[in-house]
Amino acid sequence: MATKTTDLATLSTHLKREVTATAEGLQYLTFILAGESYGIDILKVQEIRGWVAVTKVPNAPSFVRGVMNLRGAIVPVIDLRLRFGLESVEYTKTTVVIVVTVRSEQGGRIVGMVVDGVSDVLNINNASEIKDPPDFGTAVNTEFISGLVTIEAGMVMLLDVDRLLSIEEMFAVEAVRTADALHATA
C-alpha cells in the first residue's frame, strides 16, 4: 500500500493550520501501524512528539511503555502495536508519540501513544463517506474501530481513542490475558 510519511515539524504546523481552516468537516490525523493506515479525531490530538526514553512503571501491562514528563505532567505512554497484539519493533527516527486527550470517568486524561509514523491529515467533508467497520478481517479488534474510510491510497480505519486508550480497560484486558495464559499453561 502506498503511503507517504511526512516529517514531524511540517505535520505539526500543518495540523494547526488545518484545524483552524475547516471547522465544518471532520478531520482525522492518520498514522501507520504495521503497514496499515489508521485515523483519529484531530480534536483529540494535543501534540506530536518524537520518541524519547520513558520511565518504566512496575506491574503494568507490557504495552504500557512507561511514563514521560510532558511539561511537568506525568503522562503514560502506550505502544499501540503491543496494545493491538501486534509484533513489536525497534523504535526508529520516524517513531513518534501522538499525545491525545482521552475522556474517562475521572475527567480528561492525557495519554501518549507510540505509532510507526504519522502520515497526513484526512479531510472528510461528508459523514456518509464513513462506512461501518467490518465484523472480521482486520488486524485490530473491531471494538476499537469506529468506522472505515476509503481513500485513493487504500483504506483508513478510524479509531475510538476514548475506548482504545482507557486505562481501566487496558488493565482489565491484561488481567484476562494473564488469566488465559495461566489457563493455557495449566
Add this chain to the structure above:
Amino acid sequence: MATILIVDDSASMRQMVEFTLKEAGHQVMVAEDGVMALNLAKGATSDLVITDVNMPNMDGITLIRELRALPAYKFTPILTLTTESTTDKKMEGKDAGATGWIVKPFNPEKLLATVNKVLG
C-alpha cells in the same frame, strides 16, 4: 474628600463601609477594635470616625472617651454603628462624647447620606 476612620470587628462590615466610602472618594483608615483605632488616631487625624459599639479588646464607648481626650479628636465627629433599637446604646455613646449614630442594618446609600450630612 475626607479622611475617615472606620472601626468594626466584623470584616464584612468593615469591607462594606470601606468600599462605600472609597467609592465616594474618601480616604479611609480601618481598625478592627478600639485599641487599634486609638493607635491609628494617635498617629493621624481624621475628619470623621465611624465605630462599632460591641468590640473585643476595647469597645466603642471606651474608644470614644479615649478619642475625646486626644486634642486632635476633641471636636471630630464620631458616629456609632449600633444595632440597638432601644435608645440605651445610642445614649451611652452620646454620653461618652459621640456626635451621632447610624442604626444597623443600613445600606450603602444610607451610610453615604449620613456621612455627607456630617461632613457637609
Add this chain to the structure above:
Amino acid sequence: MAIDIGQFVQTFFEESLEGLDIMEAGLLALPPGAADLEQINTIFRAAHSIKGGSGTFGFKEVTDFTHVMETLLDKMREGQMAVTGEAVNNLLESVDCLREMLMAVRQNTDIDSARVGNLQGRLTRLLERNNTTSRTADATGNRGSTAPQPPPPPGGWLINFRPHLDLMHSGNDPVRIFRELATLGDLTVRPDFSRLPRLAEMQPEDCYLAWELELRGAASQEVVTEVFAWVEDDCDLSIEPLADTVAPPPAGATAAEEPGQGELLLERRGGDRRKSDRRGAGTAADSASIRVGIDKVDAVINLVGELVTTQSMLSALGVDFDMDRIDKLHEALDQLDRNTRDLQEHVMRIRMLPISSVFSRFPRMVHDISEKLGKLVELKISGEQTEIDKTVIEKIGDPLVHLVRNSLDHGIEPPAERGGKPATGVITLNAYHKSGSIFIEVGDDGRGLDRDALRRKGLDAGLLRPGEEYSDEQIHELIFHPGLSTAKQISDVSGRGVGMDVVRRNIQDVGGRIQIASQSGWGSKITICLPLTLAILDGQLVSVGHDCYIIPLLSIVESVQIRAEAINRVAGKGEVLRFRGQHLPILRLYEQFGAENAVTNLENGLLVVVEADGRQVGLFVDDLQGQQQISIKSLEKNFRRVAGVAGATILGDGRVGLILDISGLIRVNNAAT
C-alpha cells in the same frame, strides 16, 4: 451611586461561621451557675455581629433567630438570667441551627423553618419564664414605621434651638443642622446673642449662641425632629407650627423626599439584587480559598525581592563573562540556591494553617458524647497553634474524630468503673513539630488495651504463632489489623465497620505513620506522625539498573553493605539478613519492579533499611544517588495507582522518577512470604 453589597456576603459567611465556632467554644467552657462575664460577653458579641451582618445583607430569618439568642445572652450578661445547663444546651443547639441556616442561605437552599421555629419557641419560652418577674424585653425593634404620620402643617415650622454650652464637645455643629434643614424648605436663621459673655470670660470651645429658625415647606414634624436627633439631649428645643399660613405646595412633589419612602424604594431594589448575589456567593464558596496572615505574604515579597537582586547580579555577570569572575558566578549561584530554597519554604508556609481548625470541633463532640454515654470526661487540648499543610488538615479530620470517639467509647470508663482513678476521665489532644514532621497525639486515661484479649484474637486469626513471645508493641500493633477490634459490642458512638485499619490507611494516604502505646488499666496514647506538607518531601534518590527511584527520607533507618555470610534463606520467608540481632527481610527492588541491568549480587549493591507500620525491611538497590527535595506529582491523574509507588516527580534531567510507597512495599512483601 449604586453599590453592590453582594461582594461582601462571602466575608459575612466566613466571619459568621467563625463567630459560631467562638460561640460554641465559649458555651462549652461556661461553668454552669457561675457566670463568667467576659466569656458571656464574647459569646454575646459573636451573636450580635451575626445579627448585624445578616440584617445588612437582608437575611431576615437569620436576623430574627439571632435576635432571640442575643436577647437571651444579653440577659445572662446583665445577670438577669441564670446560666443553666438547659439554657446552654438550647443555645448550643441554636448554634448548630444557625450554622445550618447560614449554609442554606449560602447555598440558596431552603431553611428548615420547622426546626428554626421550634428552637426559637424554646428560647422565647426560656425568656418568658425568666421574664415573669422582670419586664418584657423590647423584641420587635420596629419604631412605628407603619404608624400614621401627622399631616404636615400648612406653612412650616418655627424652631427654637438653644444649644447647651457643651454641644460642640460631641463633635456636633449647629451649622450642619442648619444646612440639613435648608434641604427641607426655605430656612431663615435668626441668631440670639443674649447668652454671649464678655470676651474675657468666653471659652472658645463653648456654644453661647441660640437660634430661632423659620422653616417654610411641607416637611413633617417627625422629619424636622429627626434632624435634631443627635443633639436632643444637648439643647433646649421647641418645634411649633408657623403662625402665618402660606399655601402648601402640591403634596406629590415633596412626598418622594420623605426618608421613609425613599428607603423603602432602595430596599426593594436591594431585595431584587439579593437573589442573584446569593447564587454568586454559592459558587464562590466552591472555589477553595485560604486566609493568609499578612506577615507570611510580606515574607514572600521580601524573598522575591532578594531573588530579583540575585537575578540581576547573574545577568550582569553574564554580559561579558570571563573566567576571572568564576568565583563571583559561584557566589551568585549559591545565593540563587539559597533564595530558591527560602522562597519555596515560605510559599509552602502560606498553605499552612493552625491545627486548631481541626481541634476546635472536639470540645463539642466530647461534651455531647460523654453526656450520652453517662461518662465524665475532661478534654485537654494543647499545641493547637501548630501549623500544618491545608491538604493534610483536610485529610486528618476524620481519622482524628474516629480516634477521639474510640477513646470516649472504649477508653474512658463510666465513673463507677474507674477504680482508684478520679471519676472524671481525661482525653488529651496535642500537636507539635519535631524534626521536620508534625506529631499529633490522642491520649486517654481509660482502660487501655487488653493485651491478653488482643493476643488471643491474634492467635485465632493466625497473625501470631502459638508459643512465640511478642513484645507489647507487636501485640498492640494488631488493633490496626482489619477485622481485629477488641470492643465487646458495637455502640452507636464508634460507628460500625470502620476500624483502626481504615484510620491507619487514611494516615498512610497522606504519607504519615500511626503508633499506639497502651497500658492496661491506665490508658492509651496514639501518636500520628505526618509530613509537614503533601506537595514536597525530602527524598533519597537510589539507582536500580537504568532506573532511578526516590525513597522518602522519613522512612529510611540506615543504609548498609551486605556480607554474604550474614544472609539466610528461610523457607517460606525468602531472604533475610541477620542484622542488629534481628532477621531483616530483603526485598530486591529490581525484582519487584522488573528493572533491567540492575546489580543482582547482594554484595555488590546496597541495602537501604526502611521502616513503616512498625516493620522494617531492607530494600536492595544498586547505589545511592543524592538527596533532594522532591515535589510530588500525581501518577493517578493521567494513569492509575501503582502498587508500591506513592507518586512521581520530575528529576533534574527532566526524566520522571517514581517515589516509593514504603508501607505498600512492606505489605506486598508480607503477602508474598
